[in-house]
Amino acid sequence: MADVDILVIGGGINGCGIARDAVGRGYSVLLAEMGDLASGTSSASTKLIHGGLRYLEHYEFRLVREALTEREILWAMAPHIIWPLRFVLPHHAGLRPAWLLRLGLFLYDHLGGRKRLPSTRTLDLRVDAAGRPLKTGYGKGFEYSDCWVQDARLVALNAVDAATRGAAILTRTRVTAAVRAGEHWAVTLADAETGAVRTVTARLVVNAAGPWIDEVLRSVAGMPEARHVRLVQGSHIVVPKLYDHDRAYIFQNADGRIVFAIPYERAFTLIGTTDRDYSGNPADVRITGEETSYLAKAASDYFATPVTADDVVWTYSGIRPLYDDGASKAQEATRDYVLKLAGEKGEPPMLNVFGGKITTYRRLAESALEQIGQAIGTRGAPWTKGATLPGGDLPAGGLDAYQARIAAAHPGIDPTLIERLVRTYGTRTETILADATTTSDLGGDFGAGLTEAEVRYLVREEWARSADDILWRRTKLGLHLPKEAAAEIDAFIAGLRGNGEKRRNDACADPAYN
Structure with missing residues (x-):
């Protein structure tokens, strides 16, 4: 056996x-x-739950339909880390005609059985707030729905x-x-x-x-x-936020590709992605100067304030392991x-x-x-549709109501911290806060509200073993903390291990654990 x-x-x-x-x-x-x-x-995506509007041009209707259907299913499963996001698509007169964009968005609205997400609407960018960060000359635009996700x-x-x-x-x-x-x-x-x-x-x-x-x-x-597999590199840059509203942009480029500009971690804008074939060890992937220039130029073609390499505060790159279908261009591979x-x-x-x-x-x-x-041999039946992920079992009223309830139960804890915890851990926030009545009850603060209580939780429950795990995957607090904080977090985690703190892997030492 x-x-x-x-x-x-x-x-x-x-x-x-x-x-x-x-x-x-x-x-x-x-x-x-x-x-x-x-x-x-999985931590190097554009952070979107989306149908893939541009895949319609490659006639991948099955993929787009399935992805569009999954948006609202996943949103219901994890409403604390997935939420709706509106995308603004400015019409560029020299590229795809407006009628073609509207037709594609009509299909996008109806192909996947959208129920809760709002439909597409046409914008006058000369008067709409979404037009203010853009160069003059972009008059018409379209706004449609997809979702944002904390991918890792x-x-x-x-x-x-x-x-x-x-x-x-x-x-x-x-x-x-x-x-x-x-x-x-x-x-x-x-x-x-x-x-x-x-x-x-x-x-x-x-x-x-x-x-x-x-x-x-x-x-x-x-x-x-x-x-x-065909290894395709996708890279992103992060810059100080380029605008104040909460919508994202999808920009067309002359090479046929698209680039997103997305509100990120309150203080930043995320710009991506690229598509280039890659060879070598996937662990060694890094953004190239050419990719940085490409993304900066793509954004600068639309935004009134140019984006330059000097603006970049962080980059990340990942490798998409696409099935090699013989497509001639990386962006055309399925x-x-x-x-x-x-x-x-x-x-x-x-x-x-x-x-x-x-x-x-x-x-x-x-x-x-x-x-x-x-x-x-078959066991059981499909069950994940409608089954929430940990922390996603929010009570009636949703995320905002739950956040208000937690804030009322812990009036001595910084409301900004509670908001971040709820939008990271959902109902598991109560496990982290436990019986704390003040922020100081959560232990030492490594900066940006990352407390010893949160680190303990991540080590005990989510397999975190290093500062890198916590700052760049379980959260994105690495964008908000000084570099020296990582050494302090690593030392604290080492101390937990030395003191015999339980960790997830420790419970699985027996290969016959099941």
Whole structure:
């Protein structure tokens, strides 16, 4: 008998989504991630839950329809980290005609069964507030709906829910070998922190390693000819905020691509993304000077105040592991997901996950479970639609009402801090605040309202092991804190470990945890 039914390689959105869905159906599950959760592609997105307006031009109607349908499903699942965002599309007279934009937005409004999000409207940018930051000459625009998401938190919440339901989630655990041994896989796991090596058996392996999927097939599973993914680099820049209203922009470029400018972390504007083929180790990806110039110019073509490289306060880059469909340009390669089940009759199967978007991760997981059921036997039924993620079970009245209730219950705690906590942890804010009556009751403040109580929570409940995990993935407080704060946080986390503080991985030391 195998230790687990399913062993998932990769702690990004697809791996964590599959693990959550599978364990909720009754499979025993172990997930191994070589680094931190969402430390690759899943924390390097444009932070959007969206249908992908530009994919209509490539006739990817199935993908767009599925993504549009998922927007409101995901919003209901995690309303504390996903919320509606209105996008302004200025009409550029030299590019796509206005009638074509309006037709595309008509399809966008009706293709996915939109219910709660407001529909498209036409703007007169000469009088609307959205026109004020723009250069003169942009008279007509369109405003439509999509959603914003804290991407890395979405990954962490799927992992938390999976672990709560019985899955073993092992971060900083590298899969060094996966060998078919009779009816089972023998999978070797190496703990990056302790150096401990052990072998776990599984009936099925899910390869959700993202940009490393072919590397897993070649180096771990012994398939030297594996060449399935096209690695495409996408980079973003962050600058001090360029305007005061709360809407985002979507800009057309002469090369046929689009660039977003999005309100970010109150004080900033996020601009992205690029599309360029990438070769090399995905862990080494960095924005290039050419990409920075491209994004700055794209924004400067529309904004009255030019954006320059000197304005950039932070950048990030990620690798999209797109299924190689032979498209001639990186921006034309399909964003749809592809699932491939490998294994001859009588052999334990491996399910390889290619491509995908954050927006469609839940549907990808359902599709994966269909194939898993066919391979090793079906258990349970689809259940994730309508099931909230941790912290998303807000009472009647929604986020604002809940925030007001928490503020009233803790009048001695800074209301700005409560607002950030609620919009990061939802109803789990009460676990962090516990019986605190003043802000000082939460322990030392590392800056920007990051307290010892919050760090303890993230170490205990969300697999945080370093300042980097906390400042750039569980939150984006790294934008608000001085660099020296990271050393203080790392020292505090080391002290927690030295004092025997419980951590998520500690509960999963036994490979037969399930």
